[in-house]
Amino acid sequence: MTDVTRRTLRLLNLLQSRTVWTGPELADELGVTTRSVRRDVDRLRDMGYPVLASNGHGGGYQLGAGRALPPLLLEGDEATAIAVALRLAAGSGIDGLGEQAVRALAKLDGILPPSVRAEVSAITDALHVVDAHTGAGGILSSTLVTLARAVRDGVQVRVDYERADGHRATRRLEPYRVLSIQGRWYLFAWDLDREDWRTFRLDRMHEVRASTFRFTARPAPDIESYVRESISVGAYPIGARVRILRPASEVAPRIPAFAGTITADGEDACILRSGARDLTWIAMQLAWLGLPIEVIEPPELAAEISRIGTWAGEVRQG
Template sequence: MSDVTRRALRLLSLLQSRSVWTGPELAEELGVTTRSVRRDIDRLRELGYPVLASNGHGGGYQLGAGKALPPLLLEGEEAVAVAVGLRLAAGSGIEGLDEQALRALTAIDRILPPTVRAEVSAISEVLAVLDSGPSGVTSPTLLTLARAAREGVEARIDYERRDGERMMRRVEPYRVLSVARRWYLFAWDRDREDWRTFRLDRMHEARATTFRFTRRTTPDVESYVRESLSVGAYATQAEVRVLRPLEEVSPHVPAMIGTLTADGPDACLLRIGAWDLRWVAAHLAYLDLPIEVVDPPELIAEIAGIGAWASGGAQRAAGSEGA
């Protein structure tokens, strides 16, 4: 690294550490003339760093906000703080933030020095976001799969199915998503020759390979994952027409419960899965919205049974009050 490059990096570090520096202060810190400082400032500007200059009392040089975030220089402790903060954010359960934090963490983890990475891991082991609940997912698994998806390389996962059977799966990772405080991998299963959704907390091991894959045309990933978790995972499935606009119903149907599609401006179709139709009927009663059963017809009888049970309970309560 040349002296000019080294000095420019040192100058950038100084500008990041304080809001305003005068030319003479920077020259003294760098051991050069103010003219050299001005030249180095111009180099940083050419690289995309918005270095601002102001005259008069209290003026000087400062690093401003640009249209894009340029590369940052972080000291060891600063890098630890950023990485730990991203790991906490990735498990926060805040919609959208967790996946953005994971992408940022994947980018920064690659360039962390071994000593910093070890310190981040040690700190992360004793920290948790209590509101999010335990996810059962280790950081190495999360980062391995996110990095494999980003780089387009195959992965091998030691996966345990719901019935307890374990097997090695060869997958082409595309997305790592957080849904209802659980992490999932959306991937092409090389052995099944189909798209699959895997829960990360059921993985005993995940490792990336060096085999690159040609990216396939994917379905709508978020819709596919939501469908597989709320409907496809169950043997019993049902579809009803909710007589309310989609935007009104959506807040009441979590991703793990069912899928919604608009059916005109004043209605939407709800697809829902469960272990039995009685649970579906009970959940529809909880929604307390007008519906029409599309499929299966047996769901009508289950809804009627809940209605009869509720009506009988109300009559008994009224009779006891009048006695």
């Protein structure tokens, strides 16, 4: 922090400590000339802080509306980190915390200098919380911020990515959206090497580097639907499709994002698409729902459900 920055922060603290200060009083407190005080006041005004000045007896410098707020002289990266943390809190799923985080974001926006406010707004616009849930997977804040900035700026990124099987490789991506789904963060991007859309988990990223190479936005599918499908169906070797004889509005709240996707099939039914490593898991999930179903595919799922039903019917109380 430079001497000028320290002095500016000290000046802001002084202005908040009492209603009015004269120029000579501030100069004495800061150990500078009144001319330097005037320059520092102008610097605060350029940063967006409402410093008022009045002449005559009883006049001097004072903060305008908002003087009761704490002083915040934040660098762009610091303000961005705070905004991202508040956005995470807003999607945490903890009762009351989301509303408090939103209020804090509004207050932060009200006292930040215009240039930093624009930076924060652009970054948080690149983040999208789809569905809140507690117990988020651990990621580096720098990863989240770097990707959100890349989305905002429309630049390519290089990611050291580890797949579920442990294989690590560098991926060259055009990032389009960063999403939080039930506490886990994902990146929706165009994979330049595979020439296709892909979904990446941020907690599997070891290093993220943003480039200066801009890209032209491609026509993209519905991003939220694509990511939900990729994490609930596309991520598994076995897929299934089932018609549930209940309205989609009734069933959808009972299906976690990682368990499947729901689409309406008329007014009184819906289609569940789900994936797993074995059909038994899907059959057990359907049994947990306890709703009337029709198996569309694969036919082996119906056989697995019958097998479980037969086993359940043979269970006896000891």
